[in-house]
Amino acid sequence: MPKEQGRKLIAQNKKARHDYHIEDTYEAGLVLMGTEVKSLRAGRASLVDGFVDIDDHEAWLHGVHIPEYSQGTWTNHAARRKRKLLLNRAEIDKIERRVNEKGLTIVPLALYFLDGRAKVEIALARGKKTWDKRHSLAERQANREKEQALGRRLKGMD
The missing domain is CATH 1.20.5 (Single alpha-helices involved in coiled-coils or other helix-helix interfaces)
Known part of the structure; x- marks a missing residue:
């Protein structure tokens, strides 16, 4: 089976660009369970209530809704659980410093597959x-x- 190529958009947070001034964007990987990946491949997710929190030098994605996989059994996941973001240590430190200094927030802008791997685009933003x-x-x-x-x-x- 050939490997996936390119970028396949799953969900986009258009409301974030309306509600916030976007200052800087980052691309982060996601730690997901198997049924979450299958649900995302079906194109089902919502970023509307999502936000990112940095806790103990780790970035966590909260409030993103990935519905349960329809063919999943007891292995299914919770729809709104917090998910760990895969970012470089220097990026996490830089983001944490800017959020603490300037009163910015971190919001997810897009969720997509890039060459077969789930990625999320996050942004440092200031509320409008x-x-x-x-x-x-x-x-x-x-x-x-x-x-x-x-x-x-x-x-x-x-």
Whole structure:
């Protein structure tokens, strides 16, 4: 059987980009049980309530929902258990320092398979205020209108 190649997206946390200013991103491996991998291969997961906590110099992923595998028996996993992240010691120390100093939080952005291995993209993020959210929405709307006007003008529709 040929080995998987490339990146296969499983779940994405679009709400995180709306609620937070993303400052830095990291790619981390996940320690999973067999039934979790099978459930992920079926494309089922949710990152909405997920967050990362650094405890005793280890990174842990909390609140990510990977549903039970339908054909699993007594070997099935708990859907919202905490999962260990595989990060380099220097990366963990750097992240922990920045979170403690600046009051940042760590949120998962995407869950995917990269060459057959489960990976999660995590980000150091700062929470947005409501006016920040309104401002970014208005900015995105203005850019969209500008692009549409440019497109109409190029087509000669004026």
